[in-house]
Amino acid sequence: MKALVQRVVKASVTVNGEVVGEIGAGLVVLLGVANGDTEKDADYLVNKFVNLRIFMDAEEKMNLSALEVKGEILLVSQFTLLADSRHGRRPAFIDAAPPDQAEKLFNYAVAQTQKTGITVATGRFQTHMEVEIHNSGPVTIILDSKDKFQ
Numbered sequence: 001m002k003a004l005v006q007r008v009v010k011a012s013v014t015v016n017g018e019v020v021g022e023i024g025a026g027l028v029v030l031l032g033v034a035n036g037d038t039e040k041d042a043d044y045l046v047n048k049f050v051n052l053r054i055f056m057d058a059e060e061k062m063n064l065s066a067l068e069v070k071g072e073i074l075l076v077s078q079f080t081l082l083a084d085s086r087h088g089r090r091p092a093f094i095d096a097a098p099p100d101q102a103e104k105l106f107n108y109a110v111a112q113t114q115k116t117g118i119t120v121a122t123g124r125f126q127t128h129m130e131v132e133i134h135n136s137g138p139v140t141i142i143l144d145s146k147d148k149f150q
Contacts, residue, residue, distance in 0.1 A: 001031065001032065001033055001034055001037045001041040001042060001044075001045055001105070001109075001144070001145040002031070002032045002034070002081040002082065002142070002143065002144050002145070003029050003030065003031050003032075003045050003048075003049060003081075003142070003143040003144075004029070004030040004078070004081060004140065004141075004142055004143075005027055005028070005029050005049050005052065005054075005140070005141045005142075005143060006027065006028045006029075006030075006133055006135050006138070006139065006140045006141075007026075007027060007054050007055065007135065007136045007137055007138075007139035007140075008023070008025065008026060008027065008028050008074075008133055008134050008135055008136055009024075009025050009134045009136045010022070010023065010024050010025065010134045011023055011026075011028045011074045011131065011132060011133045011134060012074075012131075012132045013074065013076060013121070013122070013123035013124075013129050013130070013131050013132075014129065014130040014132070015123070015124050015127050015128070015129055015130075020122075020123060020124055020129075021074055021076075021121035021122050021123055022074070022121055023072035023073065023074045023119065023121050024072055025069070025071055025072065025136070026066055026069075026071030026072035026073050026074070026118075026119075027049060027052075027066050027071060027072075027073045027074070028073075028074045028076065028131070028133050029049055029073060029074070029075050029076070030076050030077075030078040030081060031045070031075060031076065031077055031078060031081075031106060031109060032077075032078050032079055032080070032081030032082045032096065033077075033079070033082075033096070033097040033101065033102035033105045033106060034082050034095050034096060034097055035094075035095055035096070035097050035098075035101075036097075037097060037101075037105055037145065038105075039105070039108055040145075041105075041145035042105055042108050042109040042112060042145075043112060044145045044148045045109065045143055045145050046109055046112040046113050046116075048143050049066070049073075049143060050065065050066050050067050050073070050113065050116050050118060051065045051066075051067060052065055052066070052141065052143075053065050054139050054141065055068070055069045055071065062139070066118060067116060067117075067118065070118075071118065072118065072119040072120070072121065073113055073118050073119070073120050073121070074120075074121045074122070074123075075106075075109065075110055075113060075120060075121070075122050075123075076122065076123040076129065076131055077102065077103075077106045077122075077123065077125050077126075079093060079096040079097075079102065080093070082095040082096040099125075099126055102125075103125050103126070106125060107125075110122055
């Protein structure tokens with residue numbers, strides 16, 4: 001499972017002209033589910049991104065987490081994070097989990113994030129979304145659940 005985490009001042013997701021999820025200051029987490037991922041992968045990533053110390057403290061150092069600053073989180077499913085572009089010019093997505101498995105694990109990750117007490121918004125699974133991100137910094141971090149097991 002891969003996550004692209006962006007610190008934001010605000011963000012939203014629109015589907016067919018309707019805003020389906022929006023947050024104020026916090027994190028946008030684009031989440032890609034790979035073949036073979038389990039709830040342990042989701043648990044690892046959720047724990048990592050809610051506790052990632054990328055918010056400024058009183059001394060302007062990145063020393064605080066989304067939990068500590070009471071940030072909000074916008075979780076968006078994004079299978080394209082699993083793209084394999086090593087060969088040719090068209091990315092392959094064979095490492096991405098099938099939609100039914102991906103949706104189940106994505107929803108699990110949403111529920112686990114909500115259990116932390118953080119306000120969580122989402123996009124809509126398997127739909128074309130327009131994501132508006134007002135990146136702060138910019139701060140963008142890539143997380144991979146496979147890193148835990150190395």
